[in-house]
Amino acid sequence: MKREYEIGLIINPETADEEAEKIKTSITDILTKGNGSIENIDDWGRKALAYPIEKHNEGIYVFIKTLSPGDVIAAVERRMKLNEKVMRFIVIRLDDKLKKTNKLEKKWKRMEKFSRKPESDRDRQSGRPSTAPSHAPSVRNEPVTKPVPSPAPSVKTEPVTKPVPSETTVKEEVKVEKETVIKEEKVEAKVEKKVEVKVEKEVEVKEEKIEAKVEKEVEVKEEKIEAKVEKKVEVKVEKEVEVKEEKIEAKVEKAEKPEEKENEKKPVKKEKETEEPVAKEEKPEKPIKAPAKKKTVKKEEKVEEDVENAETK
Amino acid sequence: MLRPNKPSRPSRFPKKQYFSKKKYCSFCKDRIRFIDYKKSSELGSYILETGKILPARVTGTCAYHQKQLSKAIKQARHMALIKFIESRRG
Numbered sequence: 325m326k327r328e329y330e331i332g333l334i335i336n337p338e339t340a341d342e343e344a345e346k347i348k349t350s351i352t353d354i355l356t357k358g359n360g361s362i363e364n365i366d367d368w369g370r371k372a373l374a375y376p377i378e379k380h381n382e383g384i385y386v387f388i389k390t391l392s393p394g395d396v397i398a399a400v401e402r403r404m405k406l407n408e409k410v411m412r413f414i415v416i417r418l419d420d421k422l423k424k425t426n427k428l429e430k431k432w433k434r435m436e437k438f439s440r441k442p443e444s445d446r447d448r449q450s451g452r453p454s455t456a457p458s459h460a461p462s463v464r465n466e467p468v469t470k471p472v473p474s475p476a477p478s479v480k481t482e483p484v485t486k487p488v489p490s491e492t493t494v495k496e497e498v499k500v501e502k503e504t505v506i507k508e509e510k511v512e513a514k515v516e517k518k519v520e521v522k523v524e525k526e527v528e529v530k531e532e533k534i535e536a537k538v539e540k541e542v543e544v545k546e547e548k549i550e551a552k553v554e555k556k557v558e559v560k561v562e563k564e565v566e567v568k569e570e571k572i573e574a575k576v577e578k579a580e581k582p583e584e585k586e587n588e589k590k591p592v593k594k595e596k597e598t599e600e601p602v603a604k605e606e607k608p609e610k611p612i613k614a615p616a617k618k619k620t621v622k623k624e625e626k627v628e629e630d631v632e633n634a635e636t637k
Numbered sequence: 638m639l640r641p642n643k644p645s646r647p648s649r650f651p652k653k654q655y656f657s658k659k660k661y662c663s664f665c666k667d668r669i670r671f672i673d674y675k676k677s678s679e680l681g682s683y684i685l686e687t688g689k690i691l692p693a694r695v696t697g698t699c700a701y702h703q704k705q706l707s708k709a710i711k712q713a714r715h716m717a718l719i720k721f722i723e724s725r726r727g
Contacts (some may be wrong), residue, residue, distance in 0.1 A: 332675075332716055373717040374677075383717065387675070414716055418671075425670055428701060432668060 326360070326391045327419050331400065334377070334412040335384040337370055344384050347409065351388065354400055360392025377411050389418075660697025664706075672705045674712035677719050684710065688722045 331351070335344050352362055368385035377383065390397075397415060404413045664672065674680070683691050683698075683706055690710055693703040713719045 334716065374714075374720045375717055377717055385716075412716060414712060416674075416712070428665070428670065431699075432665065435665070 326393055327417060328363075329390050329392065329397055330416045330418060331388045331390065331397075332412075332414040332416075333384075333386040333388075333404070333410055334373075335386065336378070336409045336411055337380055337382040337384060339384070339409050343409065344386075347407065348386055348388075350403070351400055354403065355388075355390050355392050355396055358392060358396030358399070360390050360396050362388065362390050364389040380411070383411060662697060662699040662702055664702040665699055669702070672702065672709045674709040674716070674718070677713050680706070680710055680713060680719060684719065686723060688720050 333347070333351075335347060348365070352365075355362060364387075366385075366387040368387070370382050371385050373381055373383050401413070401415060404410045672680075683696055685691060690707055693700065696703075698706060710719060714721050
């Protein structure tokens with residue numbers, strides 16, 4: 325069992341350098357013979373002592389590091405005790421001092437952790453606010469920007485906007501705004517209405533116009549046409565109602581999907597949007613045929629029914 | 638928010654407040670595994686002028702290193718690297 329030792333010597337300064345080396349070699353010989361290996365030899369030379377030893381103020385210091393079994397070192401100690409020229413000697417086992425290094429390393433790791441923690445926390449805290457505002461304004465801007473074009477666009481532009489899903493708004497809103505600027509001029513000339521006005525009001529206005537036209541033209545033809553049209557219109561209206569219901573269903577399904585994603589404001593507007601094109605489709609049909617009064621009365625009822633169906637669906 | 642501390646209950650004999658740096662083990666700071674008795678100049682800062690070993694509560698060394706230090710100082714004294722006692726009269 326080899327262990328690491330350090331042997332320290334203080335040799336009498338009156339001895340010659342050659343004799344001091346002989347003492348060194350005699351010790352190393354004993355170590356090497358007993359399966360020991362010499363790792364390092366420190367010669368400090370003559371050095372002043374901190375206090376006088378045997379009335380000498382100087383000493384020759386020699387330090388020898390060895391890996392050797394304990395029996396050999398006991399022999400070395402015996403030899404040094406008998407030697408009169410060695411004033412002091414010391415033997416230290418270096419393994420003893422390295423025994424508890426594991427505990428020390430654990431302690432040092434703990435020290436590093438406590439020293440590093442506050443720096444990492446500061447970085448995380450500084451990173452959080454930078455990420456948070458990036459998300460926040462995007463959410464806030466969407467509801468603010470959308471309602472601005474949605475009331476403005478006239479009846480014609482709305483079918484363009486309907487199929488569009490709500491999330492891809494930014495590019496499409498720009499298109500809608502351009503279209504609205506062109507179409508608003510046309511619409512203002514024709515209709516002079518606000519978009520917020522409900523379907524019933526629009527129909528009432530149309531009735532007044534249609535009445536002015538129809539009363540002049542149709543008074544002569546009423547007798548002939550009424551007989552024909554009452555039969556035809558009932559058939560046509562039934563077909564139209566079926567077609568419109570299908571359209572409304574398709575539109576309502578599209579309108580209901582974004583409801584889940586977005587706020588409550590948008591679907592309310594789209595319900596209005598669904599009502600308005602229905603009124604528009606009625607426009608070209610009315611002036612063609614004379615008995616518009618009957619149609620409008622019937623269509624008002626139907627539109628109400630459609631709206632109810634749309635709401636229920 | 639810096640809030641002014643509430644004045645504690647006025648005591649008739651107020652304690653004196655001493656301010657001092659927190660002590661730490663200088664050997665642990667330098668990551669020294671064991672203390673060598675041959676480096677007498679480093680041991681000098683843990684010895685009084687009279688040659689006494691300073692206690693750990695004064696220097697702040699940890700228990701592990703204080704044990705080694707006291708042993709190393711005694712070994713250095715044996716090898717005439719440090720004085721046992723320094724007489725004041727000179």
